[in-house]
Amino acid sequence: MAFPMSDEDFDAATTEALDSIPANLADQLENVAIFVEDRYEPQPWEDPSMVLLGLYEGIPLTERGGEGWSMPDRITLYKESILQMCHSREEVIDQVTITVIHEVAHFFGIDDETLHRLGWG
Numbered sequence: 747m748a749f750p751m752s753d754e755d756f757d758a759a760t761t762e763a764l765d766s767i768p769a770n771l772a773d774q775l776e777n778v779a780i781f782v783e784d785r786y787e788p789q790p791w792e793d794p795s796m797v798l799l800g801l802y803e804g805i806p807l808t809e810r811g812g813e814g815w816s817m818p819d820r821i822t823l824y825k826e827s828i829l830q831m832c833h834s835r836e837e838v839i840d841q842v843t844i845t846v847i848h849e850v851a852h853f854f855g856i857d858d859e860t861l862h863r864l865g866w867g
Contacts (some may be wrong), residue, residue: 748829751838756782756825759835763843767850778804778853779818780846785826799827800845808855821849 751759760782764772786798804819823845832838848866861867 748826749832749834749838751825751829751835753782753825755835756829756838756842759839759842760823760846762839763846766843767847771850771854774807775850775853777816777818778850779820781820781822782825783822784824786822786824797827797830798824799831799841800824800849802849802852804853806853806855819853821846821853823849 760780764780767775786796786801788794788796801822801824802819803822805816823842828838828841828845832841844866848861851861851866858867
């Protein structure tokens with residue numbers, strides 16, 4: 747059973763997670779928008795039972811090549827998926843923090859394999 751949490755409390759947990767990013771890294775998060783959606787809807791070519799906690803969409807810093815202008819990179823957190831695996835407010839905050847750090851790492855060009863190896867999978 748999912749831990750019940752209002753949208754306002756979940757947004758506050760997200761803000762706490764973002765505030766926990768070290769300043770020297772947070773200062774580099776230019777042109778990145780953070781969104782919260784209820785759940786991830788798998789694409790037609792994906793496993794329909796796929797569950798994501800978060801998703802980074804954009805061009806990682808390591809792959810940028812002088813684009814003159816681009817849409818903001820996007821990090822989406824999936825509230826229902828996160829709440830489904832948590833049993834307390836503290837667990838929600840911890841999981842949101844882990845998910846935000848995981849997705850921000852993708853912005854910096856760190857892949858899933860490396861994140862799993864480092865314990866941020």
